[in-house]
Amino acid sequence: MSLDMPINLLFVEDEDDLRTIVVEALSDQGFIVTAASDGNEAIAQLRGETKYAVVVTDVSMPGDVSGLDVAAEVAAAQPGARVLVVSGLQRSQLPPIPTSVRFLPKPYRFKQLITAIHEQLS
Numbered sequence: 001m002s003l004d005m006p007i008n009l010l011f012v013e014d015e016d017d018l019r020t021i022v023v024e025a026l027s028d029q030g031f032i033v034t035a036a037s038d039g040n041e042a043i044a045q046l047r048g049e050t051k052y053a054v055v056v057t058d059v060s061m062p063g064d065v066s067g068l069d070v071a072a073e074v075a076a077a078q079p080g081a082r083v084l085v086v087s088g089l090q091r092s093q094l095p096p097i098p099t100s101v102r103f104l105p106k107p108y109r110f111k112q113l114i115t116a117i118h119e120q121l122s
Contacts, residue, residue, distance in 0.1 A: 013035075054084065056083075
């Protein structure tokens with residue numbers, strides 16, 4: 001499913017191989033993708049000039065900024081953006097997630113990710 005208009009998407013994932021593959025696949029779907037390898041990099045992007053329609057972030061990342069911190073920054077810096085958090089942990093193992101934030105368990109199939117993104121955009 002291709003997009004009619006370009007949509008900026010921030011993809012935050014600390015696993016290099018996964019990040020590379022998913023960014024390429026999302027780009028092939030028509031998204032304009034910015035990649036971040038950790039929460040600090042993601043927050044710097046969110047505070048920059050680009051306005052994102054969707055932010056996809058892993059919950060657990062190295063360093064002092066988690067994906068849930070990234071989601072909170074999205075609400076503050078870009079409240080119009082939709083957030084999708086992914087994690088290898090079960091949702092019940094995570095702190096409370098805001099109702100506006102979609103959760104997708106890892107491992108996920110690319111089709112599941114695309115479906116979740118499109119659901120966040122609609």
